[in-house]
Structures are given as C-alpha cells and as structure tokens.
Amino acid sequence: MRFVTLNTWGMRGEWKEREARFRERVEQLAPDILTLQETVHAPGNQQARRLLGDGFHIAEAREREPGRVGAPPGQGISTASRWPVGRVFEVDLNLTERTGDFACTCLVTEILAPQPLGRIWVANHFPDYQLDHERERRL
Template sequence: MNAVTVATLNVWNTSGDWPARRTVLRRELSGLAPDLITLQETVVTTDYDQVRDILPPDYHVVHQRARHPNGQGVSTASRWPIGRVEEVDLQLTPRSGDFPCTALITEILAPPPIGRIWLANHFPDWQLDHEAERRTQAVTTARILSALAAETPGHVLVAGDFDAEPDADSIRFWTGKHVIDDVSVCYRDAWASTHPTDPGHTFVPDNPNSADWDWPFRRIDYILVRCGAHGGPTLVIEDCRQILHQPHNTASDHYGLAAVLRPPAARDTAQGSGN
C-alpha cells in the first residue's frame, strides 16, 4: 500500500429527499472506495445506523458517543483496523448548546510503508458568530493530537466540516499562520496545496440541496496533513478533489473532498530539509 485516499463529507443527516440521497451516497461512496472517511451529521440511534446504511460492509466504523438528542454526530470509517479512540468534548462554552461539536480521534493501523495515522474528525461550532469557540476548539484538538503523536508517533491528519473559511483565525491556526493561547502548529491544507488558485468552495448557494442561499462562508470543509521536522507534510499530497459536487451526484448540502496521500521519498525529505 503506497498511498492512502482520505475523504470527508458532511452527509446532512436524513434531511431533504433522503431516499434519493441515500441511493446516490451508496453508489458514489462505494465507487470512490476511500481508505479513510470522516463523516459529519451522521444519524446513529438504537434503531438506525446511517453510516452502515451508506457504506460497504468492510469498513471499521467508530461513532461519536455524545450525540445530539436526534442522533446526529460524527463518524469515522477505515479499511484498516482502528486502535485507540479519543473523543474530545468541544462543548467548551455555553454558546455551543446541545450541538454535538467534537473531535473524534482514531488511531489508524495502516500497513507499511504508511504506518500509524492519527486521524481527527474535527467538528467545531457552526454558528456564524462563533469563531471564538472555533479558535478554542482548534487549539484544544491540536494539543491532544500533539500529545498523542509524541507518545505514539505517526502521521497526523485532521479532516471535517470546520465551518470556517481559510482566512479565519481557526484555519490560519491549523495552517501555521496564527497563534492561539501561545500554541502554534502547522498542517498543510490539501486543497490549497494542489489548487492554489481555485477557491474550492464546498458550501454554495447553487447546490440543489442548499437551504442557506446567502450563507457567507464558502470553503468550510478540509483535509489537513501535519508537517514534519523536514518542513513539509509527513505524507505527500498527490491530489485533492471535490466529490459529490456534480449535478448527477450531489447528495448533501455540502460538497465533499478526497485527497490522495503517499509517504515521501528520500528526495522529498531532502528537498524539504532547508529553507
């Protein structure tokens, strides 16, 4: 296994024309066949598991436990075994209310040459005026990821619906351009790395499932790869593309993302070792 495909999608629970959307999701996700996928707004109750309904049966699946009263939350699926699981409570201020904001961190036991991956399904507050919460939630998740990777080394990926655009404080923090609470990290944005001049909007008014025609945020879904000591991401970002974004396969109020990552060759590491 010389590469890993990582996908992320907010599935919009069972809103809209769910029977039609379900058919599209099952077909498209089966055809895409990502190795790892982070899903947001999944519905899991005692009677229904939306993730098991839309994904092929060969995935290992972990669900957020502290879900919204209606069953909504986040879920992560992997073709490889899952080790340790950490569910980070991101309801850090009263303004979060009962929204199930969380970071669901899974230890992915990928085969060589990729090896261990710490994958965070990051799902902060969504409200337009909650960037203060998203800042605190970002640094909370980053601190825990740093501690986990220091204790048990591996690649670190963060993917999900961040509800913030690239120039927001929380995203600038993730990408090494902003300090929060005297903490700084640096992750590479997979979309920006491969499409530096394309805005890559994932939440748009012309999506047929859009209910927020004037929502001011546009690119709000991300796949991030942590940078290593050599200066670049520890997994090379070969490709990043939008998924479920065409008229024939739009199945959510969000467009999704899929990135292809591979271990760096010796040349990549050498080139990234200096300024």
C-alpha cells in the same frame, strides 16, 4: 491511500436519493478512510454502517445531538476505515454554554494501516457551526 470527508447532512432533504448517490460515489471513489459529519447513530439507526456496509471499521463519536427541528436525535460524527481501528478518543469542544444543542467534538481515531503506511491518526473536527460563534471555534 484515498481519503474522503463528507457532511452527510443527516437524513434531511431528499434522503433516499442522497443515500443512493452516496453509496454510488463511495463505490466509485473507493476510499480507504472517510470522515463523516452529521451522521445519525441511535438505537435502530446506524446511518454510517448502513451507508458503508460491512467493508469498513467505524468509530462513532459519543457526543451526539439530542434532536431538534430538522435533525433527528443521535446526529454527530463518524470515522470509517477499510483497515482496523486502534485507539479512539474525543476532545470535547463544548466550551461555552452556547454550544449545548450541537455535538461539538473532535473524534481522534488511530487507523492500523498496513505497511508501508503503518499507523495513521485521523482527527474528525466538528466545531460549533453558528456564524456568530466565532469565539467557540477559536477556543
């Protein structure tokens, strides 16, 4: 089994160049499961689906950012699998008033892999990123 995790950094920076490199590397690595952070999931912008194509089942977190300077609305986390997805749930990590502008969540996805692997649980953890928010990360 091959597993890849990557912060896509939304659509910031040289996005067209990064998008091409992302697709190229995913093809080379041939992962079975990916956890992606800072993907955009909004009407008309399904970044994970566009990056991965139809060869993956994708679970999208409901918790998404409203948009702020440098980050479009709908940024959050996604988990993708070449195998079907079963149950999906989220653990809310917005534990204090300081996390309101960030999609703090943990997306837990059941992957229905073939035998001999069988069922796999994947946790895509996306805590508060700010350096002075250690309390929120510990909680």
